[in-house]
Amino acid sequence: MTALPMVEPEAGMPQRVTIYEVGPRDGLQNEKAIVPVEVKAAFVGRLLDAGxxxxxxxxxxxxRWVPQLADAEELMTGLTAQLGDAAAGLPVLVPNERGLDRALALGLRHVAVFGSATETFARKNLNRGLDEQYAMFEPVVARATDAGLTVRAYLSMCFGDPWEGAVPVAQVVEAGRRLLDLGAAQLSLGDTIGVGTAGHVGRLVAAFDDAGVGPERLALHFHDTYGQALANVHAGLRAGVTTFDASAGGLGGCPYAKSATGNLATEDLVWMLTGLGVEHGVDLAAVVEASTWMAGHLGRPSPSAVVRALAQSPE
Incomplete structure (x- = not known):
């Protein structure tokens, strides 16, 4: 039997949150050894089965840019055979109109774009300036929404940039609002290099609220480079955010920060939410099993603290 946390509800917490699992995409995209498409499909299935x-x-x-994801069409076709119409509801990232064309051809219903809050990262990652990126996203979001798709917008470098240092809160709010104004339904604020702190999270969410963007339209995406991801989630919960990105087993990393430990692990997030009495609908044991299974395919142990602890705990 999997150990479970002690439950002590805390006042001011939301009743329920949504965990937005990014392991199959964000977690695997930086893996140098190509993961077989059959393994990826099975991983997605296991995560869905975990709730x-x-x-x-x-x-x-x-x-050419992300060889690990060269099998996107093959994966989604296989998932359609495996899951039926439910596969069309799985979100995919589309960097530009060409990517959107590929998603539309497969009948997918949820797409995401990936923007930057800083000039330098926009240049390095998108080959466009901070202001120029919106011209690329505008037709993608417009065409997607006209076709009845929902669009999520990721915004990277919201808490710090390895080249520019601290990123002004007002700059992040302006960049995020511009993405939402294009027609995105949700904005995911990324702590790309893991330097955010709890007070910074609260200040940023409050600044968006002051600008007319309530916490119900935001998601938070933390990296655990400096061990602050769960503290930052707690600050986000207190600020009213109810969607949090996480990666099963803590898969993924950040090439822009030394010693980056990757995304917030889904298991660590589930453990904390359960302890707070916040509903999430996820089976912890099943996610641990899925992460351990994938770690075996990758040939290394999971960096998730909860996965490590449960692997060592007596049955």
Whole structure:
């Protein structure tokens, strides 16, 4: 029997949150050894079976930039055979109109774009300036929404940039509002290098609220580089945010920060939410099993503290 946390509800917490699982896309995209498409499909299936309500499957990026995701069409076709119409509800990242064309051809219903809050990262990641990126996203979001798709917008470098240092809160709010104004339904604020702190989280969410963007339209995406991800989630919960990105087993990393330990692990997030009495609908034991299974395919142990602890705990 899997150990469970002690439950002590805390005043001011939301009753329920959504865990937005990014392991199959964000977690695997930096893996140098190509993961077989059959393994990816099985991983997505295991995560869905664990009760995760949203599982981002892949990205329709050019294979030259992300070789790991060159099998996007093959994966989604296989998932359709495996899951039926439910596969069309899995979100995918589309970096540009060409990526959107590929998603539309497969009948997918949820897409995401990936923007930057800083000039330098926009140049390095998108080959466009901070202001220029919106011209690329505008037709993608417009065409997607006209076709009845929902669009999520990721915004990276919201808490710090390895080249520019501290990122002004007002700059992040302006960049985020511009993405939402294009027609995105949700904005995920990324702590790309893991330097955010709890007070910073509260201040940023409050600044968005002051600008007319309530916490119900925000998601938070933390990396655990400096061990602050769960503290930052707690601050986000207190600020009213109810969607949090996480990666099963803590898969993923950040190439822009030394010693980055990757995304917030889904298991660590589930453990904390359970302890707070916040509903999430996820089976912890099943996610641990899925992460351990994938770690075996990757040939290394999971960095998740909860996965490590449960692997060592007596039955």
């Amino acid at each position: 995760l309500p949203v599982v981002e499957a892949t990205s329709f990026v050019h294979p």
